[in-house]
Amino acid sequence: MALLQMDLFSECLTRMVPVNVILPELTEKRRLDNGKIPVLWLLHGATDDHTMWQRFTSVELYAQKRGIAVVMPSVETSFYTNTDGGRYFDYVTEELPRIIYSQFPISPLREDNFVAGMSMGGHGTMKCGFTKPEKYAAMGIFSCGNFIDMMGTGGMAPGGKRFPLNFIRWQVFGTDDGDLSKCHNTDNDNRYLARLASESSKPLPKIFACCGCQDGCHDNEKEDLQYFTSLPNPYDVTFFDGDGVHYFDFWDRWLNVFNGCRSGADRMRYSDGYGQLWDELPIQS
Numbered sequence: 001m002a003l004l005q006m007d008l009f010s011e012c013l014t015r016m017v018p019v020n021v022i023l024p025e026l027t028e029k030r031r032l033d034n035g036k037i038p039v040l041w042l043l044h045g046a047t048d049d050h051t052m053w054q055r056f057t058s059v060e061l062y063a064q065k066r067g068i069a070v071v072m073p074s075v076e077t078s079f080y081t082n083t084d085g086g087r088y089f090d091y092v093t094e095e096l097p098r099i100i101y102s103q104f105p106i107s108p109l110r111e112d113n114f115v116a117g118m119s120m121g122g123h124g125t126m127k128c129g130f131t132k133p134e135k136y137a138a139m140g141i142f143s144c145g146n147f148i149d150m151m152g153t154g155g156m157a158p159g160g161k162r163f164p165l166n167f168i169r170w171q172v173f174g175t176d177d178g179d180l181s182k183c184h185n186t187d188n189d190n191r192y193l194a195r196l197a198s199e200s201s202k203p204l205p206k207i208f209a210c211c212g213c214q215d216g217c218h219d220n221e222k223e224d225l226q227y228f229t230s231l232p233n234p235y236d237v238t239f240f241d242g243d244g245v246h247y248f249d250f251w252d253r254w255l256n257v258f259n260g261c262r263s264g265a266d267r268m269r270y271s272d273g274y275g276q277l278w279d280e281l282p283i284q285s
Contacts, residue, residue, distance in 0.1 A: 001025055001064045003054075008099060012091035019096065020050050022063045022070040023104065036107035039069040039100070041092070041136075043080065043117030043124045050074035053255075056248035062256050068114075069106050071096070079147065079172050080124030081188060093128050093135065110203070116140025116258055118251045119217070123147050123190065129205045130193035140258040141209040142251045145220025146190050148173065148180040191227055198231040207237045210254040212244025 002023040010017050026037065042059065044052050050072045053059045063070045073096055078088035101108045115136045117125040122144025129139040173180060173188050185192045197204060209225055211218045218241065228235040240257075244250030 001060065003060065010086075010091050010095060012095045013086040013088070015086075017091075018050055018074050020054060020072040021100070021104065022054075022060055022072075024064050024067045024069065026105065034107060034109070036105050036109075036112065037067065037069050038112035038114070039071060039106045041097075041113070041115040041128070042070050042072045043092070043115070043121030044072065044074070045117070045119035045121050046077050046079070048121075049076075052248075057252035057255055059255060069104065071100055075124070077120070077172070079120055079188075080127050081172055083172055089127065089131075092124065093132055097135075110135060111137045114138050114140065114258075116142065116208075116255070117144075118142035118248075119144055119246065120147075122221075126190040127187075127193065129207075130190060130197045131187065133197045133200075133202045133205050136205045138206040138208060138258075140255075141207060141221070142254060143211045143215050143217045143221065143246055145217050145224050148183040148189055150217065150220050191224065194228050194235070195231060198233040198235070204233070204235055207235050208258050209237065210240045210250075210257075212246070212250045213241050215244060215246045215250075217246065 002021075004021040004023070006019045006021060007016050008019060009015070024037065040063075042053050044050060053070075053072055059070055073092055075088045075092065078086065080089055080092055082089045097108070100106055107113070113136050115125050115128050116139065117123075119142070122141045125139050125141055126144070129136050173183050183189055187193065207225070207228060209221060211221045222239065222241075225237050225239050229237050240254065
């Protein structure tokens with residue numbers, strides 16, 4: 001297995017940016033029919049950076065066990081959105097994949113690409129998956145609802161932390177008075193993006209989601225998932241909860257589960273780490 005710490009120049013962000021890449025051992029058994037390996041685009045949260053998944057979870061172990069590459073970009077507190085400070089969404093969904101596919105034996109095929117993230121990274125995951133469903137076979141949403149509803153005009157963020165809310169409301173989401181309800185039915189509204197994708201002719205990514213019952217995101221995330229399954233062309237959603245707060249010990253357990261998923265024509269199977277195996281579960285509570 002190889003761990004690569006890259007610094008590359010991004011035209012979308014007009015500066016050098018760090019990226020961490022995990023590559024499993026490239027044995028013949030681990031390669032796909034096209035000679036490539038699948039990839040998980042793993043997104044960090046608002047108070048984190050590209051190193052956090054490696055520092056606080058066993059993602060390297062899971063990548064080696066599953067034979068999947070993992071790419072972890074750094075996007076600061078951008079919410080994976082194109083802003084005046086940089087085209088972060090374009091960087092994550094277009095520029096960075098183009099660089100990674102050209103440098104490593106990673107498959108560009110939709111069925112081999114997965115995206116996941118926690119908190120702000122969960123927001124980015126939904127934004128990527130719903131805006132470009134043709135690029136990802138499945139999404140992993142860890143402890144994240146629709147941020148424009150959760151933050152609103154209040155001051156408390158998920159997990160009880162206070163974000164630099166004025167910066168987020170004005171600089172990231174572009175509201176002139178901090179009222180995030182104005183972001184409904186825009187490209188910062190993940191329910192809106194989910195509906196647009198559902199109404200299109202594009203294939204929809206499967207959704208794997210989890211959230212701790214003591215996490216401030218729990219109820220909002222569950223409401224979002226129920227909305228996704230209520231659309232005329234509904235999403236295939238699997239949701240798990242249980243004891244847990246907004247932190248990596250909970251996310252680590254479910255990252256292992258998500259890394260074990262298989263998409264496409266085969267049924268997705270999940271193990272909760274305690275010996276039980278599930279097939280195609282509906283939303284669990």
